[in-house]
Amino acid sequence: MTITNVYSPTFEQLESMSLTLLETIIDTLLELMKVCMNNIPDCQWLGQWQELAKRIVYGCISKTTSDGEIKALLRILVKTLESFFDIDLIDSVIMCLTRLLSLLSSESKIHKFMSWIALSILQLEETQLYASDLSLLEENLHILGYMLNLFENTNTHQQQTLERIMMDARKPLE
Structure with a gap:
């Protein structure tokens, strides 16, 4: 079975994503990461991800x-x-x-x-x-x-x- 009506945004549509939508996506991603981290002892990847993404989503990921x-x-x-x-x-x-x-x-x-x-x-x-x-x-x-x-x-x-x-x-x- 093939699905032909799948929504696929163009590059221009992706580039014009609102910052408010981006903020919501980042907040959701962070909540997901927190839930996952609770189940993984000694998890270090959140700190690494924060460092890499700091320039883009600094206000969303900062806790201090x-x-x-x-x-x-x-x-x-x-x-x-x-x-x-x-x-x-x-x-x-x-x-x-x-x-x-x-x-x-x-x-x-x-x-x-x-x-x-x-x-x-x-x-x-x-x-x-x-x-x-x-x-x-x-x-x-x-x-x-x-x-x-x-x-x-x-x-x-x-x-x-x-x-x-x-x-x-x-x-x-x-």
């Missing part, structure tokens, strides 16, 4: 991060924005930053600057970047809110306001 890694991603973002050649690369860096923010130490000063970075990207008016950039902004606001108790109603006199935090973070960026 540092200020240095975030700054390296920001340098990539700046260089990509300078040429504005590859929107997908810009989008993927934003998605990666979004996922890594929650892994970044709460003492990191980067959290206070990330909202301005997200707002600056929104000002580019590139519709392809809106979804990922709004996710970055939302994640950053959640983290700031949690870290600094910004959205709690208790002791409002002792708390910093979001406006004050944002304006203080803006000064060095100007």
